[in-house]
Amino acid sequence: MYLAGGTIARSGDVMPAKVAINGYGTIGKRVADAVRRQDDMHLVGVAKMKPNYEARMAVERGYALYATAGDALPKFEKAGLKVHGTLEDLLKEADLVVDCTPEESGYKPTYEKAGVKAIWQGGEDHALTNFSFNAAVNYGDALGVPWVRVPSCNTTGLIRTLYPLDVHFGVEKALAVMVRRATDPPDSKKGPINAIEPELEMPSHHGPDVQSVLPTLNLHTIALKVPTTIMHVHAIAVELKQEVSAGDVIGVWRRTPRVTFVRGADGVTSTAQIMEIARDLSRSRADLYEIAVWQDGVHVVGKTLYYFQAVHQEADVVPENVDAIRAMLKLEKDGRRSIEKTDKSLGIGG
Ligand code: NAD
Numbered sequence: 001m002y003l004a005g006g007t008i009a010r011s012g013d014v015m016p017a018k019v020a021i022n023g024y025g026t027i028g029k030r031v032a033d034a035v036r037r038q039d040d041m042h043l044v045g046v047a048k049m050k051p052n053y054e055a056r057m058a059v060e061r062g063y064a065l066y067a068t069a070g071d072a073l074p075k076f077e078k079a080g081l082k083v084h085g086t087l088e089d090l091l092k093e094a095d096l097v098v099d100c101t102p103e104e105s106g107y108k109p110t111y112e113k114a115g116v117k118a119i120w121q122g123g124e125d126h127a128l129t130n131f132s133f134n135a136a137v138n139y140g141d142a143l144g145v146p147w148v149r150v151p152s153c154n155t156t157g158l159i160r161t162l163y164p165l166d167v168h169f170g171v172e173k174a175l176a177v178m179v180r181r182a183t184d185p186p187d188s189k190k191g192p193i194n195a196i197e198p199e200l201e202m203p204s205h206h207g208p209d210v211q212s213v214l215p216t217l218n219l220h221t222i223a224l225k226v227p228t229t230i231m232h233v234h235a236i237a238v239e240l241k242q243e244v245s246a247g248d249v250i251g252v253w254r255r256t257p258r259v260t261f262v263r264g265a266d267g268v269t270s271t272a273q274i275m276e277i278a279r280d281l282s283r284s285r286a287d288l289y290e291i292a293v294w295q296d297g298v299h300v301v302g303k304t305l306y307y308f309q310a311v312h313q314e315a316d317v318v319p320e321n322v323d324a325i326r327a328m329l330k331l332e333k334d335g336r337r338s339i340e341k342t343d344k345s346l347g348i349g350g
Contacts, residue, residue: 016042017329020094020116022068022087022107024048024058026184027121028100030318032063033284035098037345038322040331044093047086051079066090091116095329098321108147117145119324122152122317126212134159134213135323135342136257139335142327150320154178154232155209157311158219160291162210162238164256165249165305166217170241172303173218178206179233180225181313192227199223231271231310238305246298249305253293257339258319258348260290262310264297271310278312283347287315290348319346 019035021028024046035043045064048055049072056079059065064084067073076083084090087107091097091114099107103123111118119133126132129147133139137159142148150156158176165171182197183190204223211217253259262268262277278288289312297308322342323335332338343349 016040017325017331018042018044018093018095019325020044020090020097021046022090022097022099023101023105024054025100026186026314027317027321028098029054029058030285030287030315031098031100031321032058033061034318034322034342034346035325038326038342040341041322041325045084045090047090051076051081055079055081064090088114096325098325117328118147119321119328120147120149122150122155122209124149126209132209132212133320133324133327134163135320135327135335135339136160137163137213139323139327139338140333142324143333144330145328148324148328150317150324151209151213152206153311153313153316154180154206154223154234155213156316156320157232157234157291157309158206158210158221158236159213160256160259160316161236161253161293161307161309162217162219163214164252164259165238165240166214168252169244169248171217171219172239172241174220174236174238176206176219176221177235178204178221178223179235180223181228181230181232182225183229184314185229187229192225194227196227197225199225228271230275230314231312233271234309234311236305236307236309238307240303240305243303244300244305246300246305249298249300249307250295257343258290258316260288260292260349261295262292263295268294274310275312281347285314287318288312289315289319289343289346291316319343319348322346 021032035041047066047068049068067083068087096117098119129149133148204221207219207221279286292310294308299306319342323338326332326338
């Protein structure tokens with residue numbers, strides 16, 4: 001049986017959980033594609049505010065398009081885009097909505113009224129949901145909960161490598177200096193274009209944000225923005241509770257989902273080559289869902305570990321959203337199994 005949106009339900013299976021997306025931009029379109037690849041979820045539609053090229057592409061990809069608000073319906077009609085109704089109508093079809101609108105768009109009362117569960121993204125404060133999610137850390141705690149926030153790309157990147165270090169060796173304290181991309185590739189309005197912009201807040205918001213998932217991790221973060229549109233790079237120093245070798249650390253990360261290695265010795269000397277590898281992998285949108293650690297940039301001096309990692313900001317949170325849906329709707333009780341299922345569907349690690 002072929003369902004609108006592209007989910008294939010095998011005969012005899014329980015019907016897939018119904019998922020809606022509100023906000024079809026950088027993150028929304030990727031979560032939509034990822035949901036479509038799951039056999040236990042069905043994408044019921046995506047809500048767009050404006051009838052722009054992204055709305056047109058959503059229709060071309062076979063997604064049911066909805067207008068965020070009723071007063072936008074004539075604009076969609078004028079643009080020749082068929083809509084199935086408004087966000088309110090979309091929510092009637094859904095068990096859960098993934099909110100991928102900009103921060104503080106304020107849809108919580110709308111979702112509450114519609115009686116749907118909701119996931120928000122990292123632009124929102126932890127206080128909105130009181131639950132910040134990372135599949136490897138707290139999948140079990142998310143089983144059945146109504147509201148979840150998936151932290152930002154940078155926060156997710158830090159958690160992916162620091163959490164296993166803390167579990168295996170103990171982290172006394174860590175410092176992450178984060179070199180952040182200025183904006184995303186489709187954005188031609190934001191900068192900086194020819195400047196380096198330090199974040200003067202200290203610590204940057206990322207440290208406390210990591211602590212919304214790992215409350216006891218002693219982490220300080222410093223951030224600056226540079227004129228590039230793909231990938232952040234983190235330079236990280238970690239004081240461990242025991243002496244280890246670089247090999248021990250690499251061994252732990254090799255067994256950690258969604259962490260991958262690149263090597264300067266292979267000519268991967270910058271984010272440019274990492275994104276070229278992502279293109280060579282021929283994944284959807286050339287997305288790199290894993291955190292890329294420079295293997296030959298891992299150094300240990302005494303109990304202090306130094307390493308560099310790169311984060312594809314458009315992609316790393318996507319599998320976390322899929323696992324969050326699975327946990328909240330209790331489609332899978334075991335976090336490890338959900339991670340494996342999601343990763344297989346997205347071509348991670350295979
Ligand atoms: P985006 O601007 O690319 O997309 C936002 C979408 O929401 C667009 O389709 C826009 O038209 C729509 N929109 C704007 N205002 C709206 C409103 N009031 N109501 C409904 N729809 C509205 O944004 P994004 O980069 O996808 O970010 C979405 C969320 O994901 C934010 O919380 C952001 O912090 C977070 N996030 C972004 C990145 C990233 O690198 N872009 C990474 C991780 C998390």
